[in-house]
Every structure is written in structure tokens, then in C-alpha cells.
Amino acid sequence: MTAELVGVQTPAPPAPSLLEKAARVLAAFEGPEPRLSLTEVIRRSGIPRSSAHRILDQLVQLRWLDREGRDYRMGMRMLELGALAAHHNRLRRAALPRLHALHESTGHLVHLYVLDGTEVVCLERIGGSEDSTVPSRTGGRMPAHSTAAGKALLAFGDPAALTALLAHRLRPLTPRTLVNPVALRSELAAARERGVAFDREETYRGVSCVAAPLRGAGRAIAAVSVSGHGIHRDLDRLAPAVLACTRGVWGDLFGPGRAAAAPQPAPPAPKSRVSEGEMDAMMGWLRFSEWM
Numbered sequence: 209m210t211a212e213l214v215g216v217q218t219p220a221p222p223a224p225s226l227l228e229k230a231a232r233v234l235a236a237f238e239g240p241e242p243r244l245s246l247t248e249v250i251r252r253s254g255i256p257r258s259s260a261h262r263i264l265d266q267l268v269q270l271r272w273l274d275r276e277g278r279d280y281r282m283g284m285r286m287l288e289l290g291a292l293a294a295h296h297n298r299l300r301r302a303a304l305p306r307l308h309a310l311h312e313s314t315g316h317l318v319h320l321y322v323l324d325g326t327e328v329v330c331l332e333r334i335g336g337s338e339d340s341t342v343p344s345r346t347g348g349r350m351p352a353h354s355t356a357a358g359k360a361l362l363a364f365g366d367p368a369a370l371t372a373l374l375a376h377r378l379r380p381l382t383p384r385t386l387v388n389p390v391a392l393r394s395e396l397a398a399a400r401e402r403g404v405a406f407d408r409e410e411t412y413r414g415v416s417c418v419a420a421p422l423r424g425a426g427r428a429i430a431a432v433s434v435s436g437h438g439i440h441r442d443l444d445r446l447a448p449a450v451l452a453c454t455r456g457v458w459g460d461l462f463g464p465g466r467a468a469a470a471p472q473p474a475p476p477a478p479k480s481r482v483s484e485g486e487m488d489a490m491m492g493w494l495r496f497s498e499w500m
Contacts, residue, residue: 226263229255233263234272234286243279296322299430300331303422303457307334307432310453314446316436317342321357321419322429323365324349326373328358331430342415342435350411353378353392354385356419357431359405363396364421364428370396385410404447405431408440416440420450422457432457 224232236244236252244252250260264280267273271285303320311318317335321328327349335342344350352358353373362370370393378387386392399405407417417435421428432454434446 229253229259230263230267233260233267237273237280237282243276243281245279249280296331299422299461302460303430303432304332306453306456306460307332310432310434310449311335314434314449316434316439316446317344319344319357319433319435321355321361321431321433323352323358323361323369323431325369326352326376328352328355328361328431342437343412344435351379351381353387354381354407354410355433356405356407356417356435357433359396359399359407360419360421360431360433361428363399363405364423366427381411382409382413384408402447403451406443407433407435408443414438416443418443418446418450420447420454422454424458424462 232253232255233249236249239252241248246257246261246264249255249264250257253260255263264273264275268275268280268283271283273280273286274283299322300320307318307320311334317333319330319334320332321330323329328351330344330346330348330350333344333346350358352362362373374389374392378385378389378392380387386395395405404418404420407415407419409416411417414437415435416439417433419431419433422430422432432450434450439446
């Protein structure tokens with residue numbers, strides 16, 4: 209017996225969120241036509257005209273789309289993100305076999321990180337169920353100043369990144385977090401001398417970590433770390449294995465001899481011209497409930 213016969217109405221499906229609507233608008237540009245009119249975007253996305261027009265205007269302001277007369281096309285921000293994703297995917301694919309080998313040889317949790325502003329972003333996490341107590345995940349973010357990977361990237365990265373980080377008040381995550389700029393600079397200088405950086409329960413209580421930068425003779429493009437509970441006494445012992453992993457990954461990416469070349473910056477990931485304020489505006493726009 210159907211719901212109509214017994215007088216029970218089937219609940220209507222929930223209305224799409226603003227984020228889903230924006231995703232539909234962007235997906236409309238997946239076809240071969242480089243430019244779409246408002247009418248074509250509405251037809252392809254199924255979004256009502258008023259909502260589609262507002263979303264398109266916001267995406268243009270944030271450079272995700274460009275407007276030419278009455279038509280819209282993908283903007284530079286979309287191209288930059290696509291290039292950055294390709295760069296990160298190539299890095300992850302090259303590193304994955306050696307990350308697994310590092311996990312097998314150490315028995316501890318292994319991460320691959322890149323620096324994004326004042327945070328590190330996890331591109332890969334290798335570990336078993338015994339590592340579930342370390343609250344990290346692929347795609348997750350953590351403060352650069354408290355993590356071993358963040359320190360490795362800051363120590364061997366663009367000095368402007370450290371200047372930008374120290375322009376903000378450093379937030380303590382545990383009683384051991386270095387929040388004094390002078391102390392942090394000293395820690396980074398020590399990391400440059402050692403070739404590795406440490407996190408001694410500075411991000412999570414009981415969790416320690418050692419990380420090495422992925423680099424040749426120039427600036428670091430990523431960092432590999434080994435972390436776990438109660439390994440603070442083993443950090444120096446684990447450091448050579450982490451260094452060997454990063455050197456192997458670099459060789460796989462760029463071939464032998466790159467590290468001995470004349471000092472020069474590693475090829476940087478495509479740099480976005482979108483400010484943190486613009487990205488905050490984007491996320492704030494996505495939270496506007498009146499557009500749902």
C-alpha cells in the first residue's frame with residue numbers, strides 16, 4: 209500500500225545548501241564551451257535564476273570566475289588551484305612508496321605535509337589502527353609553529369613565511385608549545401643545523417615527532433614526519449631514517465645530483481594572488497544562511 213493511500217505524505221528532499229549550489233554552478237563549466245551565459249548556467253546547474261545570479265557575482269569577485277560582457281568563464285583562481293592540485297598529486301604519488309617503507313621500518317605514523325600560510329596541510333597519512341590515537345587526517349591542517357613538519361618547512365623555506373607567521377600572536381596548543389618569537393627563531397636555527405625539526409609534545413600531549421624537509425639545494429617544497437606516543441627518547445634515532453626518506457623522494461622526483469647543484473630555489477607551487485581576507489570572505493559567504 210502506497211504512502212498516499214494511507215494518508216502519509218513522503219517528506220520532501222532537503223533543499224541544497226549554498227555550498228552545493230555553488231558547486232553546481234562551477235560544475236556547469238565542465239563542458240567544452242569556455243563561456244556560458246546566465247541562462248546556460250541556470251539550465252546546466254538547475255539553480256534558480258536569482259540564486260545563480262548572486263552566486264556568479266560572488267565567484268567573479270573572488271576570481272573563481274571571470275565575466276566578459278554577459279558571459280562567464282573560469283577565472284585565474286580556478287586555474288591556479290588546478291595547477292596546485294596537480295603539483296601536490298605528483299608529489300604525493302612520488303612519495304607514497306617511500307612513506308610506506310618508512311612506516312614499515314619505524315613502526316610509527318608517517319605524514320607528508322606542505323606549508324599553506326601559517327599552517328601545514330597533510331597530503332598523506334600512513335599508519336595502522338594503533339596510530340588512531342594521533343588525531344591527524346589527510347587534508348587536515350595544523351599550526352606550523354607547533355609541528356615538526358611546520359618547523360622544517362619554516363626553517364628551510366621562504367623567510368617571508370616566517371615573517372608572516374610571527375606577525376600574528378602564536379597560540380599555545382600544549383604547555384610545551386613555543387609561542388615566544390625569539391625561542392621559535394632559535395629552534396628553527398637549530399633545525400637548519402641538524403637538518404631535521406622536532407615537536408616535543410607541542411601539538412598534542414604525549415605525542416612527539418621528527419620531520420625533515422623535502423628539498424635539494426634550495427627551499428623546501430614539503431616535509432615528511434614520523435610521530436607517535438611516547439617516542440620522545442627516540443627522536444634522534446629516528447631522524448636519519450626520515451632524512452633518508454626525503455632524500456629518496458627528492459631523487460625520485462628530480463633525479464640524482466639535484467641536491468649537489470648550485471643553490472637555487474626549488475620550483476615553487478603556483479602562487480595564489482588571493483589574500484587570506486578574500487578566502488575568509490569566501491567562507492563567510494558560504495555560511496550566509498539566507499541564501500540557502
